[in-house]
Amino acid sequence: xxxxxxVLIVVGILAALAVFxxxxxxxxxxxxxxxxxxxxxxxxxxxxxxxxxxxILSRLLHGARWSLGLAFLVSTxxxxxxxxxxxxxxxxxxxxxxxxxxxxxxxxxxxxxVAAVVVAxxxxxxxxxxIFALTVxxxxxxxxxxxxxxxxxxxxxxxxQAQLAGLSGPAIARWHYVPALVPSLxxxxxxxxxxxxxxxxxxxFLGFGxxxxxxxxxxxxxxxxxxxxxxxxxxxxxxxxxxxxVLAINITGDVLRDALTDRDAPA
Amino acid sequence: MLxxxxxxxxxxxxxxLRDVSLSLAPGKTLAVLGESGAGKSTLIASVLGLINPEHGxxxxxxxxxxxxxxxxxxxxxxxxxxxxxxxxxxxxEPLRARGLPEDQDRFFRLCRGLELEPxxxxxxxxxISIGQAxxxxxxxxxxxxxxxxxxxxxxxxxxAATQKHTARLISAIQxxxxxxxxIVTHDLGYAAAHAxxxxxxxxxxxxxxxxxxxxxxxxxxxxxxxLVNAAVALGALEHRAA
Amino acid sequence: xxxxxxxxxxxxxxxxxxAILTFILLWHAPGDPAxxxxxxxxxxxxxxxVVDRIRTESGLDAGFWTAFSxxxxxxxxxxxxxxxxxGRPIWPELRTAIxxxxxxxxxGLLIGLALSIPLAILAVRHxxxxxxxxxxxxxxxxxxMPxxxxxxxxxxxxxxxxxxxxxxxxxxAAHLVLPGLTLGLGVAASLTRILRSxxxxxxxxxxxxxLARRGVGPRERAFSHVAPxxxxxxxxxxGLELAFLLEGAVMVEVIFARPGLGGxxxxxxxxxxxxxxxxxxxxxxILFVTVNLLTDLLYRLVDPRIGTRDA
Numbered sequence: 001x002x003x004x005x006x007v008l009i010v011v012g013i014l015a016a017l018a019v020f021x022x023x024x025x026x027x028x029x030x031x032x033x034x035x036x037x038x039x040x041x042x043x044x045x046x047x048x049x050x051x052x053x054x055x056i057l058s059r060l061l062h063g064a065r066w067s068l069g070l071a072f073l074v075s076t077x078x079x080x081x082x083x084x085x086x087x088x089x090x091x092x093x094x095x096x097x098x099x100x101x102x103x104x105x106x107x108x109x110x111x112x113x114v115a116a117v118v119v120a121x122x123x124x125x126x127x128x129x130x131i132f133a134l135t136v137x138x139x140x141x142x143x144x145x146x147x148x149x150x151x152x153x154x155x156x157x158x159x160x161q162a163q164l165a166g167l168s169g170p171a172i173a174r175w176h177y178v179p180a181l182v183p184s185l186x187x188x189x190x191x192x193x194x195x196x197x198x199x200x201x202x203x204x205f206l207g208f209g210x211x212x213x214x215x216x217x218x219x220x221x222x223x224x225x226x227x228x229x230x231x232x233x234x235x236x237x238x239x240x241x242x243x244x245x246v247l248a249i250n251i252t253g254d255v256l257r258d259a260l261t262d263r264d265a266p267a
Numbered sequence: 268m269l270x271x272x273x274x275x276x277x278x279x280x281x282x283x284l285r286d287v288s289l290s291l292a293p294g295k296t297l298a299v300l301g302e303s304g305a306g307k308s309t310l311i312a313s314v315l316g317l318i319n320p321e322h323g324x325x326x327x328x329x330x331x332x333x334x335x336x337x338x339x340x341x342x343x344x345x346x347x348x349x350x351x352x353x354x355x356x357x358x359x360e361p362l363r364a365r366g367l368p369e370d371q372d373r374f375f376r377l378c379r380g381l382e383l384e385p386x387x388x389x390x391x392x393x394x395i396s397i398g399q400a401x402x403x404x405x406x407x408x409x410x411x412x413x414x415x416x417x418x419x420x421x422x423x424x425x426x427a428a429t430q431k432h433t434a435r436l437i438s439a440i441q442x443x444x445x446x447x448x449x450i451v452t453h454d455l456g457y458a459a460a461h462a463x464x465x466x467x468x469x470x471x472x473x474x475x476x477x478x479x480x481x482x483x484x485x486x487x488x489x490x491x492x493x494l495v496n497a498a499v500a501l502g503a504l505e506h507r508a509a
Numbered sequence: 510x511x512x513x514x515x516x517x518x519x520x521x522x523x524x525x526x527x528a529i530l531t532f533i534l535l536w537h538a539p540g541d542p543a544x545x546x547x548x549x550x551x552x553x554x555x556x557x558x559v560v561d562r563i564r565t566e567s568g569l570d571a572g573f574w575t576a577f578s579x580x581x582x583x584x585x586x587x588x589x590x591x592x593x594x595x596g597r598p599i600w601p602e603l604r605t606a607i608x609x610x611x612x613x614x615x616x617g618l619l620i621g622l623a624l625s626i627p628l629a630i631l632a633v634r635h636x637x638x639x640x641x642x643x644x645x646x647x648x649x650x651x652x653x654m655p656x657x658x659x660x661x662x663x664x665x666x667x668x669x670x671x672x673x674x675x676x677x678x679x680x681x682a683a684h685l686v687l688p689g690l691t692l693g694l695g696v697a698a699s700l701t702r703i704l705r706s707x708x709x710x711x712x713x714x715x716x717x718x719x720l721a722r723r724g725v726g727p728r729e730r731a732f733s734h735v736a737p738x739x740x741x742x743x744x745x746x747x748g749l750e751l752a753f754l755l756e757g758a759v760m761v762e763v764i765f766a767r768p769g770l771g772g773x774x775x776x777x778x779x780x781x782x783x784x785x786x787x788x789x790x791x792x793x794x795i796l797f798v799t800v801n802l803l804t805d806l807l808y809r810l811v812d813p814r815i816g817t818r819d820a
Binding site: 102103105106109111112113114117118119121122123124198201202205206208221225228235239243246247250 | 535
């Protein structure tokens with residue numbers, strides 16, 4: 001499992017940011033300071049203030065908990081749900097497989113961000129519908145990958161032996177399928193984590209996601225958009241935060257995939 | 268007593284087995300001979316209950332064979348083990364699956380019988396030799412004491428010296444444990460040395476079934492004759508002649 | 510079982526599933542749908558009578574399956590129904606929106622192709638060289654860039670600072686430049702990545718040295734042998750790019766205030782005009798299912814082995 005090390009490091013740093021970000025923030029994220037509204041960077045506030053005089057740096061650091069924390073949550077729920085469905089398809093015989101894969105097709109028949117917008121928008125703005133919308137539109141890749149690997153494993157000697165021994169389906173999945181899925185699903189997970197960060201900020205920007213005054217990066221961009229002429233820097237910071245996180249995660253995913261494809265197929 | 272009655276199996280529109288009938292008494296060894304494509308793997312899968320026959324049935328003492336009542340020793344020793352688990356874990360899987368306790372005395376006795384160092388089983392499949400892996404495979408098949416064990420070309424992945432040694436260990440432990448062995452093989456020498464009964468499978472049908480002594484002295488079918496003649500010419504039946 | 514008939518059956522199953530799932534989602538949306546319609550339609554305090562009348566009219570009181578058949582029966586004959594807010598037919602309005610989105614999507618696709626094809630070809634001439642590494646870096650950056658942020662940056666640069674192009678609205682070709690560029694840069698990022706690896710793989714194909722030894726010139730090798738090989742992955746990507754274009758268009762249209770398909774959808778959601786939402790969802794699903802069906806069939810034409818592999 002040494003290949004998973006870069007993922008652990010990058011994800012660890014981002015997780016630390018989500019957990020400890022609020023503690024190193026210099027100001028409360030929602031503290032209003034009208035006399036200092038739209039202040040430029042430098043001076044009293046390191047990255048300046050927004051239209052209500054709130055410290056942008058503090059809001060970014062608190063926002064990490066929402067933008068990154070929710071992305072972790074969403075991509076991990078998707079991982080669990082998707083791989084369970086994929087394994088059920090792979091292990092459940094032809095009819096079950098066909099049914100599960102058609103359900104997957106239904107959810108894939110739509111660009112996932114548009115689907116998330118529809119679901120979140122229809123269910124009403126708020127964090128719980130955001131989580132539901134991104135999860136329900138984000139499990140299919142896991143299911144496909146898990147099923148593909150699972151079908152390959154079904155005829156392996158050790159799997160046949162486990163069946164002959166009379167091991168139960170869940171136990172066979174736990175000991176003979178799941179360990180073989182971990183590397184590939186980690187690659188998918190990094191991709192979905194990046195997508196979740198983009199999705200959360202996009203829905204926030206559209207007003208369907210996390211609601212103000214909560215400092216989420218997408219909603220911060222929405223606030224900043226109005227002031228693009230007077231204080232353009234205000235919209236640079238949250239965007240850079242999103243790009244930096246997504247870029248870091250994507251590069252890590254690429255490194256991991258290269259490390260895995262160099263090796264033989266997992267047993 | 269294993270009974271296979273008029274078994275017909277169809278796969279992809281083709282009859283792979285046709286009217287196959289066999290029987291095997293407890294503690295005895297039946298070798299099914301046949302070249303590749305004769306339907307040997309299908310026969311094994313049917314006896315294991317992994318595929319459903321078109322008609323006919325497989326039974327043990329008149330009842331269908333329950334999961335866990337029959338074990339399999341595979342052709343590829345290493346692939347039969349999960350590369351991520353220790354051998355000990357895999358070997359004891361048949362016990363865990365049915366919630367049976369691990370009988371330490373029995374475990375060490377079987378290890379001794381198969382000349383396996385118990386410490387070796389703390390390793391993973393790619394850390395031991397193929398011969399050791401195959402003996403571990405036999406150990407797993409034995410561990411829950413099933414009345415019937417199937418051997419699918421158990422020696423073909425091993426080198427010549429290891430083959431003889433492994434075959435002798437299997438026979439010895441069979442005498443101790445008393446399981447019935449159904450060996451599917453194309454190796455006539457192995458069958459001649461260790462089986463009491465012979466069945467010849469060709470293109471999905473049983474061409475001939477007889478006592479091993481009768482078969483090797485006087486094969487009835489022309490296919491059986493050609494098999495025995497070829498083996499004699501290669502000197503594969505020396506052991507039996509002696 | 511994996512023939513064209515099976516593919517067709519799959520498409521039908523997927524479309525029915527989409528219809529049912531969408532209806533379930535809207536059925537379970539919070540709030541009383543009849544009240545929502547009433548408020549949207551009369552824009553003031555409404556009496557319980559009005560709400561009840563709307564409930565009966567729309568078949569909302571008859572249970573899920575009745576309401577579903579109310580909606581699906583006209584849809585099967587090509588009628589998308591009426592807006593629950595204005596009561597007017599959906600299709601004319603939707604057509605106007607689509608006609609605004611089409612040029613945007615086309616512009617995005619053209620810009621994407623115009624940027625990615627030369628970049629990918631230059632990149633694979635010297636794999637690992639500085640052009641190659643630059644192209645990969647740009648593509649990675651593009652993939653990490655949210656469309657709406659890129660749009661804001663472009664507005665900042667070209668509309669606010671340089672005053673070259675208008676930032677908002679529709680009307681002239683100039684209005685299309687910034688939205689098209691936003692979309693096109695995103696398309697270019699993903700296409701460059703895919704084209705680059707497809708070309709690299711085709712270049713490394715074992716038959717090329719053999720062709721060279723047989724005296725086939727570099728130009729013919731490139732056009733007659735490398736290009737078809739690179740075309741197969743590009744075919745797969747066509748479906749993905751379509752998703753990307755549609756997704757990008759939704760965001761881009763909101764930012765640039767273009768009343769296209771994206772704007773139509775967002776407004777319908779905000780107004781809780783569910784028949785409109787359903788119309789967009791079903792049209793998109795039909796588009797995607799058709800494209801997927803065509804790619805699957807094309808695949809079988811290009812590579813006959815695929816039909817035998819379990820999809």
